[in-house]
Amino acid sequence: MIEIRELVKQYKTNKLDVTAVDHVNLDIASGKIFGIIGFSGAGKSTLVRLLNYLEVPTSGDVIIDGENMGELSRVHLRRKRQKVSMVFQHFNLLWSRTVLQNIMFPLEIAGVRRQSAKARALDLVKLVGLEGKENAYPSELSGGQKQRVGIARALANEPSVLLCDEATSALDPQTTDEILDLLVKIKKERDLTIVIITHEMQVIRRICDEVAVMENGKVIEQGNVAEVFENPQHEVTRRFVKDDLNDEVEGPIDEYVDIKDNDYVIKLTFTGSATTEPVVSYITRTLNIDVNILEASVRHTQQGALGFLIIHLADLNTDDFDNFISDLEQRGIQVEVIRHG
Incomplete structure (x- = not known):
């Protein structure tokens, strides 16, 4: 269970203060795929980085499985981050390391013995469908394959929560569908809670159970995906739904x-x-x-x-x-x- 309470993130500059996340309250149930959607600048990527304290909130609380992230010591926060893992838009792979070595990297940091780390990484290679690519380098992989490595690496420490920040926006439509199908499969097999940040409503529609819509740092609408699609309440939501459904006759x-x-x-x-x-x-x-x-x-x-x-x-x-x-x-x-x- 992820509980977000009155979460605020402000950035101070020489000219003005910017509120990127503005008193957000959300409950994300365990074992669900929760989508957060908004246009550029809505605050969604900042919000997801607040969940694992890659960004520290100005105020408010993030509580994951009963633990308040802001009250953890540095040591306990590092351990908690291993269980709240992240998949990035541009993969963030180590280009000098092979597929297997990239997946093993977080296990090395966590102090897992090399033999155990390698065995776990090989299992993850199979899980994400990269058999035969264990010794390939990122430069030899397609975009979809790179993201599969990123997902496998994020799963290395057996997290309970997987955060995906625009994880499919750099991919073509067919590859996007394949990655989304993979996330659904992983969620079911590993009983994960997945939070997806996106600006694409078709991503929300295809795999999410619930959705929150953001604008100007605020959550303006949230609920069950089917209900939001059927009866969007805000203009921003209606724009997203209309673009995805294409539910009007073209031309007069x-x-x-x-x-x-x-x-x-x-x-x-x-x-x-x-x-x-x-x-x-x-x-x-x-x-x-x-x-x-x-x-x-x-x-x-x-x-x-x-x-x-x-x-x-x-x-x-x-x-x-x-x-x-x-x-x-x-x-x-x-x-x-x-x-x-």
């Missing part, structure tokens, strides 16, 4: 369809089991309404599927349309009117 609607009197263009939003229901067939056959599909998509979260459908309904009187909305909402489908002729 009039380019797609001729809107006449009593016509409607609506967006249907589905979550969970509703995404697999034959909604269009239900509308046309049961409700006897003709449907023109303009746009559709389904995305997947850790809590289930999330989808949308933008459709055109022709020549529908007000009573019939009200009954139509009521019927669909009873089936767990949200209805939003985009255009009414």
Whole structure:
């Protein structure tokens, strides 16, 4: 369990004081993947560095598994950091060391005997899918392989918490998906708590259980990922969700369809089991309404599927349309009117 209480981080300069993290309060449950998202300058990377005291807070508390990080002695803080490990955006590998030597490095610092350290490192090489690359140097690896080394190295001291600071932002989309799948696998096998810092909502959607959205150092929204996607409360969150779902028709609607009197263009939003229901067939056959599909998509979260459908309904009187909305909402489908002729 990670408890963050009234956490503040201020930087003083000659001209002004900057508050990078502004009275943040969060609870992150053990064994979960928790995402923190925000645009550049939101304070998310500073926040994650406060969790293992790579940055010391100006005020507030970070409590991990019952231990207040700010109350630990230097010796105990170093030991605690071994259990709160970090994966970096640009890998931070030692270029003069091989894959195996990079993974063994934190074990050497921790005083683990070389034979035991090597055995543990070889197990981690297998875990992250780098068999055959043990003796390769970082310059011989792809970006995804380098990040796999970084993840293996972060796991060397068998942490309970893994902090990932923009761990996929330097990777191409396919490699990003592979690294995200690896993190999910590791979380399940090692019962880890993972905190992911990102500016990409698709990362949050694909693997996170919960999310906090940051702006100007503050957490402006947080909650279950599926719920946040389904009903974002703040403009920043809505921008992230819209960019990921791409849930609108490109260009003016009039380019797609001729809107006449009593016509409607609506967006249907589905979550969970509703995404697999034959909604269009239900509308046309049961409700006897003709449907023109303009746009559709389904995305997947850790809590289930999330989808949308933008459709055109022709020549529908007000009573019939009200009954139509009521019927669909009873089936767990949200209805939003985009255009009414």
